[in-house]
Each structure stands twice: as structure tokens, then as C-alpha cells.
Amino acid sequence: xxxxxxxxxxxxxxxxxxxxxxxxxxxxxxxxxxxxxxxxxxxxxxxxxxxxxxxxxxxxxxxxxxxxxxxxxxxxxxxxxxxxxxxxxxxxxxxxxxxxxxxxxxxxxxxxxxxxxxxxxxxxxxxxxxxxxxxxxxxxxxxxxxx
Amino acid sequence: xxxxxxxxxxxxxxxxxxxxxxxxxxxxxxxxxxxxxxxxxxxxxxxxxxxxxxxxxxxxxxxxxxxxxxxxxxxxxxxxxxxxxxxxxxxxxxxxxxxxxxxxxxxxxx
Numbered sequence: 001x002x003x004x005x006x007x008x009x010x011x012x013x014x015x016x017x018x019x020x021x022x023x024x025x026x027x028x029x030x031x032x033x034x035x036x037x038x039x040x041x042x043x044x045x046x047x048x049x050x051x052x053x054x055x056x057x058x059x060x061x062x063x064x065x066x067x068x069x070x071x072x073x074x075x076x077x078x079x080x081x082x083x084x085x086x087x088x089x090x091x092x093x094x095x096x097x098x099x100x101x102x103x104x105x106x107x108x109x110x111x112x113x114x115x116x117x118x119x120x121x122x123x124x125x126x127x128x129x130x131x132x133x134x135x136x137x138x139x140x141x142x143x144x145x146x147x
Numbered sequence: 148x149x150x151x152x153x154x155x156x157x158x159x160x161x162x163x164x165x166x167x168x169x170x171x172x173x174x175x176x177x178x179x180x181x182x183x184x185x186x187x188x189x190x191x192x193x194x195x196x197x198x199x200x201x202x203x204x205x206x207x208x209x210x211x212x213x214x215x216x217x218x219x220x221x222x223x224x225x226x227x228x229x230x231x232x233x234x235x236x237x238x239x240x241x242x243x244x245x246x247x248x249x250x251x252x253x254x255x256x257x
Binding site for chain 1: 166168169170172173176200202203204206207208210211231235238239
């Protein structure tokens with residue numbers, strides 16, 4: 001299926017941008033007329049992915065977080081969140097619920113939430129090169145007019 | 148984003164509002180902890196009625212407060228969870244760590 005619309009946004013990995021990132025994706029996805037719940041799921045997953053970039057990928061430094069979002073006429077949404085940070089040596093381990101390498105109060109649930117709130121989650125990573133997280137969800141198509 | 152603290156009969160209630168993420172959690176944590184460490188309440192109620200968004204950073208926030216309250220044998224209760232936030236709380240299994248109150252919490256509760 002052909003891409004209906006696409007947007008890209010990039011920003012420094014400051015925690016203040018977590019809210020901006022999920023709001024930007026939500027505003028773009030709004031073109032597909034999602035339900036409040038669908039939008040909340042996408043916002044939560046994007047927030048987790050971006051927080052991972054800030055907390056893990058660029059742990060003691062500030063780097064650039066890249067988001068690309070594509071929407072399709074059949075209601076499919078693909079969000080790619082990419083960084084050029086430290087990378088993940090063992091993706092399987094990183095995706096285990098409650099596993100975290102960060103100090104402080106991290107629940108270790110980021111990937112579990114992304115997996116649970118989206119239809120598909122695909123993670124690729126190269127240590128020293130960066131990580132790319134692809135989130136996919138197909139929104140339920142409803143009639144254009146609700147009467 | 149914000150937190151309003153109410154101390155009444157040894158119970159500290161933190162009324163949270165706005166969006167809870169990694170960015171806002173830090174300030175919320177500091178506000179709750181500085182008061183809680185001083186008064187050492189027997190119960191800390193986290194009221195989510197005015198929270199519009201929460202990701203897993205909020206789960207970490209709740210888990211951390213449970214740990215803090217355990218130092219003086221206090222407990223944490225979660226109240227007024229909006230359905231969207233309840234999903235992430237149950238995904239994290241927080242009901243095993245603290246009391247998740249169902250329904251509305253109001254003045255007549257205590």
C-alpha cells in the first residue's frame with residue numbers, strides 16, 4: 001500500500017522533548033481520525049522509545065533523536081525512532097520486562113509497554129552505532145462521517 | 148504537570164496532575180520525597196484523577212515511593228486511576244506492591 005503521508009522530526013535528546021515527541025506524532029496521526037485510546041497507545045509507545053534514547057542511548061551526553069512517521073490509507077501507522085547512541089549489545093535481554101541497566105528509578109518496562117500497546121515492534125541495534133525502533137499499529141477504520 | 152500535597156491524620160495524599168513521563172517524574176519525586184521523609188506518614192496516597200498521560204516512568208515513580216515508604220513501615224495506595232493509566236499499572240503488576248483502590252476516593256472515605 002502506498003504511503004498516504006509522511007513526516008520526520010529530529011531534536012536533541014533533552015528530557016523536555018519527550019512530551020514534544022509524543023505530541024508531534026499524535027498531531028500527525030490525527031489525520032487518520034484515531035480513537036482517543038488508539039492515540040494514547042501510540043503516544044505511550046513513542047514516549048517509551050524516545051525515553052530510551054535519552055536515558056540509554058545518549059546516557060551521559062546529548063545526541064540527536066530522529067523520528068519518522070508514515071501513515072497509510074488502510075489505517076496503518078509506522079513510527080521509526082532512531083538514535084546514533086551507544087547501541088544495545090543484547091536486544092533479547094534488553095526487551096525482558098523489568099530488565100534495566102539504568103540507575104535510578106527505571107521500571108525496565110519500556111519495550112514491554114511498546115510491545116503491548118502496538119501491533120508490532122521491531123528493534124535493530126549496533127553497539128557503538130545506534131538503535132532503531134520500529135513501531136507499527138493499524139487503526140480501526142471507521143466511516144468518515146459519524147452522522 | 149504538578150503535585151499538590153495534603154497531610155491529614157497521618158495520611159499524605161499527593162494529587163498528581165498533567166503528564167507523567169521521565170522528564171516530569173523527577174520533580175514529582177523530589178516534591179513527594181522531601182515532605183514524606185520529614186513527616187513519615189503511615190500511608191501515602193497517590194491520586195491520579197487529574198493525570199492525563201503516564202508512561203512507564205510513572206511505574207518507576209510508584210515503585211520508588213513504595214520502597215521509600217517501606218523504610219518506616221508505611222504503605223502506598225494508588226487512587227482514582229483513569230482507565231488508560233490502569234492498563235500500564237496492571238501490566239507492571241503494581242497491585243502486588245501496593246494497594247490499588249477501585250472507584251473514586253473522596254472526602255467521606257476516611
